[in-house]
Amino acid sequence: MSVTELFDHAKTTKRVDSITIRRPDDFHVHLRDGAMLEAVLPFTSSQFARGVIMPNLVPPVTSVAMAAAYRERILSARPEGSDFQPLMTCYLTDTTAPAEIEKGFRDGVWVAAKLYPAGATTNAHYGVTDIPARAPVFERMEKIGMPVLIHGESTDPAVDIFDREAAFMEQSLLPLLKRHAGLKVVIEHVTTAETADIVRAHAARAAGTITPHHLVINRTSIFQGGLRPHLYCLPVAKREHHRLALRKAATSGLPCFFIGTDTAPHRRTAKEAECCSAGIFGGATALQTYVQVFDEEGALDRFEAFASVNGARFYGLDLNCGTIVLERRESPVLAAVAVEDNEVVVFQGGQTLPWSVGAVTR
Numbered sequence: 001m002s003v004t005e006l007f008d009h010a011k012t013t014k015r016v017d018s019i020t021i022r023r024p025d026d027f028h029v030h031l032r033d034g035a036m037l038e039a040v041l042p043f044t045s046s047q048f049a050r051g052v053i054m055p056n057l058v059p060p061v062t063s064v065a066m067a068a069a070y071r072e073r074i075l076s077a078r079p080e081g082s083d084f085q086p087l088m089t090c091y092l093t094d095t096t097a098p099a100e101i102e103k104g105f106r107d108g109v110w111v112a113a114k115l116y117p118a119g120a121t122t123n124a125h126y127g128v129t130d131i132p133a134r135a136p137v138f139e140r141m142e143k144i145g146m147p148v149l150i151h152g153e154s155t156d157p158a159v160d161i162f163d164r165e166a167a168f169m170e171q172s173l174l175p176l177l178k179r180h181a182g183l184k185v186v187i188e189h190v191t192t193a194e195t196a197d198i199v200r201a202h203a204a205r206a207a208g209t210i211t212p213h214h215l216v217i218n219r220t221s222i223f224q225g226g227l228r229p230h231l232y233c234l235p236v237a238k239r240e241h242h243r244l245a246l247r248k249a250a251t252s253g254l255p256c257f258f259i260g261t262d263t264a265p266h267r268r269t270a271k272e273a274e275c276c277s278a279g280i281f282g283g284a285t286a287l288q289t290y291v292q293v294f295d296e297e298g299a300l301d302r303f304e305a306f307a308s309v310n311g312a313r314f315y316g317l318d319l320n321c322g323t324i325v326l327e328r329r330e331s332p333v334l335a336a337v338a339v340e341d342n343e344v345v346v347f348q349g350g351q352t353l354p355w356s357v358g359a360v361t362r
Helices: 003-012 034-047 064-077 098-106 132-144 161-179 193-201 219-223 240-250 286-296 300-315
Strands: 018-022 025-029 050-053 085-091 110-115 148-150 185-187 206-210 257-259 323-327 336-339 342-345 356-361
Touching (some): 018 300, 025 034, 025 257, 025 300, 034 286, 034 336, 034 342, 034 356, 050 064, 064 085, 085 098, 098 110, 098 132, 110 132, 132 161, 161 185, 161 193, 185 193, 193 240, 206 300, 257 300, 286 300, 286 323
Parallel strands (some): 025 050, 050 085, 085 110, 110 148, 148 185, 185 206, 206 257
Antiparallel strands (some): 018 323, 336 342
16 A cells, blocks of 8 residues: 555544453452452452452462462452452462362362562562472473463572563573473563563463553653652563563464553552562553553554453463443543552552543443
8 A cells, every 4th residue: 555545544544432342351460468459459350350360478379278268358359249250370389289289270279370480579589499390390280281470580689680581581481491392381571572572482382461561661761750669560661672562562463462460559658668669550540551552553453352362262261251341531540549548559540541441241
């Protein structure tokens, strides 16, 4: 098509003011527990039909019994009328037994296991210190078809924080994929162009989740006008060319990429502290942020696959029934969410976003 034809086409193309998609899922959610759980769950449950729940509580969710009990607490905290379904995960440690892994998966208590390199992020100090030594667990997961969800960052203090994802991929992830050729792997919260390429190259058995905030901010955003602790997360946001590569990956239509918000609430006092906690609370603005990105990239026709189809198919889940409407209508965002005598700052809070979440049918 010539430039003239493109221009004429643009003049006659109507702007899309709303889209209706199958109800989506969030494949990476931190709901915490207690008062925090009760405060943040309504935001996730109002947008998503299901969520893969991270197990990094204190103490971590390491057994079938602990996962079942945590699931009941989440179900009890749902707002009245909510049908949100939590999909539980097991926190891998150096002592996790293959039999426990298989029992939880066979009994339908959890859908995956989470691999935190020890010390990599919030409450990860119980995590795995020697990945190759966990071979019996990974072999059992290969056998039963259970995915491992990987926080992919090196914990070597000599590695620059902006290079820790790249170092982990080279030193740990690629060797793991080679050793365990049948293991299903989700690389969580992809932040670099190179990691996106790794996902594509192993798409037959690997997938990548992409957060809303990594599609919007880069590393400069954290220091824009001063230090912005509420934009600090792990993996930390990278250079602009990585952000652009993530937008390309998310909107590509490829089935190996799907939603994982990594919504990770912390009280304001923990974020605005001498040693700031890592995490961004994106649960309140997730779908509005994602759909805005797809709109800006001219890819609204691919949003349903990213939000509602790709992840479910990777996990072997039925697609959700019902729909959710997203409307091109200004949406003022609350600045923060109250939690007891404190609050959690919302990602893009206090702003007005161009898209809103509309009607949900079940």
